[in-house]
Amino acid sequence: GQQLNQSPQSMFIQEGEDVSMNCTSSSIFNTWLWYKQDPGEGPVLLIALYKAGELTSNGRLTAQFGITRKDSFLNISASIPSDVGIYFCAGPIIQGAQKLVFGQGTRLTINP
């Protein structure tokens, strides 16, 4: 079945640095979703992408839907301590399906 390969698995950065993470798939996706999960909480939807080439921002976060439809990236600019958490990419398992497949997650740690 479809799988999402998310990288890096973890990041250790200094406060104020920019962050970039990405997701790739061997299959085409029509939707890319980026979530953030804080410890002991459920994932929160950050950005949803529905069109190849789409570039969408949400505050300091920017995500892009790759032209090939097989990848997506998420950037965080000028990181702050509250950006700490685990970031997941996700997409529908098959076209038009309801079920999502998730990447393995990127754990972000910020040193003040």
Next chain:
Amino acid sequence: GAVVSQHPSRVICKSGTSVKIECRSLDFQATTMFWYRQFPKQSLMLMATSNEGSKATYEQGVEKDKFLINHASLTLSTLTVTSAHPEDSSFYICSGQGGHNEQFFGPGTRLTVL
């Protein structure tokens, strides 16, 4: 908008007892809800898809008689872990589906079975 609540947020029970977890969509109607479990430092694992008014669809390897799902209304789905054992201890998360296939997650329920 698109808020999902879960209750309880944390539960500790004895082995052999049953535990019910509620998932509610507070400001939207969710024809479809999903139940996940998550082990420490791992991604979310889909357990089942819950459709309002019909039987849930379980993922391979998930025992439907052990994890009973009821989706009686467009805003409420429940997951009952029957005869819970320590290996069922996990973080259980539900989600409601929005209009564009995005999913909105609840805050999760931490289940500890002694």
